[in-house]
Amino acid sequence: MFTYKYPRPALTVDCAIFCKIKSIYHILLIQRANPPFQKLWAFPGGFVDIDEDIDAAAYRELKEETGFEGLALCQFKTYGKPDRDPRGRTVSVVYYAILESENLPIVKGEDDALKADWIPLNHLPELAFDHQKILSDLLDYLQF
């Protein structure tokens, strides 16, 4: 157990990976294996280790949950509204990447993910946490 004089938020990373196939954008989502929002779809992501750079955490979580790697991630924005995670205060640094491809790269849900899949932006399921808001902000920013 770890004890501090003042309360501290948990720190996570989330990765929004877009793939454009014949003018249609897809996003890489995972189906959550665990509560909260169990079985809902979400960005691949998870908790930053205490001795791990936040960029490195993003690459690690993306690989662990989807098998996907080899793409440079850009930091987008940090989301920290106090009520965004029912487990308690959690602040998430969001990363993104965009690739264009002939085919959707093969991905596989592993670790905390039941499944991983590329979902066309016009067929989005309900998303966990504030990931719908994050995605909307990203789409505005990227002008997709």
Added chain:
Amino acid sequence: MFTYKYPRPALTVDCAIFCKIKSIYHILLIQRANPPFQKLWAFPGGFVDIDEDIDAAAYRELKEETGFEGLALCQFKTYGKPDRDPRGRTVSVVYYAILESENLPIVKGEDDALKADWIPLNHLPELAFDHQKILSDLLDYLQF
């Protein structure tokens, strides 16, 4: 005291406020009252309260340490290298704002700041933490 199953970083905000006077950019810095980096200059900023939105923390810390308020802050980037704070793992969300003015707004070092002052970018002192790196990144981004 607050106890968690896994170690957690501390979360801070930092504010880089620029003021352009007759084509010369100045940055609002504070002289630190407390260790680490006591008496060195730094961005106004500080710890996010556990029930406080990170945006709100940025506005609060800026006002507490410099008296300055009334300007919309934009989120820039989050800095989280494990060794960036000698007190232990601390992740900082950096905000910025730019104003143009006839005169430098009056500011006053308060709370954790011995002094607050507008410093021309060509007369920068040594900065605390990784604030020199943050400032360099911001100047690249803003193309000043």
